[in-house]
Amino acid sequence: MATFIVRRLVLSIPLLFGITVVIFFLAHHLPGGPLAMYLNTASVTPEQLQHLTVQLGLDKPVYVQYAEWLARAVRGDLGHSFGDGRAVVEVIADRVPATLELMGAAFTLSVVLAFCIGILSAIRRDSLFDYVVTVLSYAGMSMPIFWLGILVIMEFGARLHWLPTAGMGTPGQPFSLADNLRHLVLPTCVLAAFTLAQESRYVRSSMLDVIGQDYIRTARAKGLAERAVVLKHALRNALIPVVTVLTLDAAYLLSGALVTETVFAWPGMGRLFYDSLREGNYPVVVGIAVMVSVLVVLLNIVADVLYAVLDPRIKYN
Secondary structure, eight states: OOHHHHHHHHHHHHHHHHHHHHHHHHHSSSSSTHHHHHHTTOOOOOOHHHHHHHHHHTTSSHHHHHHHHHHHHTTTTOOOTTOOOOBBHHHHHHHHHHHHHHHHHHHHHHHHHHHHHHHHHHHHTHHHHHHHHHHHHHHHSSOOOOHHHHHHHHIIIIISOOHHHHHHHTTTOOOOHHHHHHHHHHHHHHHHHHHHHHHHHHHHHHHHHHSSSHHHHHHHHTTHHHHIIIIIIIHHHHHHHHHHHHHHHHHHHHHHHHHHHHHHHHSSHHHHHHHHHTTHHHHHHHHHHHHHHHHHHHHHHHHHHHHHHOTTOOOOO
């Protein structure tokens, strides 16, 4: 297993190299270029722009700029933000706790509900519950996350006044766990809906493939309780194809977090990415995109390792 992990990590290096090339070159071709945020500032003179161009090395060929950026990036230096001059790593690190809080809550909620709904739909196939869940799942998969967020804000915030709709806490008030949890409810539910719909369908489909197998009928013939048959025998084997979806959803939640954090003014990485993209703060945009890419690649490796944990028949030699 250790050899397999090392081999996958080594093979991931060319992939990450290609990803950084694409991200870096696309960032340089954003409207207005890397200095877009300064072009819209009336107080910045052409002479100052020229000075910034030379100071930031933007007068060099793009491939030279990329080589210099890559040399710094492998040492953990992703450059400095155009906004406040701080290191990009420091700027992102300030937003990571908020994103982890939101993503952790949303991922936990979506996984728990997906397994409960998916298992019940499978063992009650073609029932009214199964039909209702199917309709709601397809509706959830086709619903834009920003539209759902706006509806939730209008209903539970503006009309009913049940829950706050912006930020992580009440402005001007000291931190309170209860207040933080109240602010967390709506964005968590909206972000969880982003993955819950498809995850529940995957769990249902995988369970249906398993519960019709001979060893499940044998377990029932032995007199085992239905709960033991479903949870101990069927669920473990049904987990193998679901692992890929769940593992990658942990990374794909970041794309949903970009919209959710923007709609709910949640001060996380998604909001930072949106603000940086709007302002033309390309070092931060590139830094976040690269970090997310690394996360996706690492989670793919984690999914492969979990295969062997869940199924002893899978061996990585």
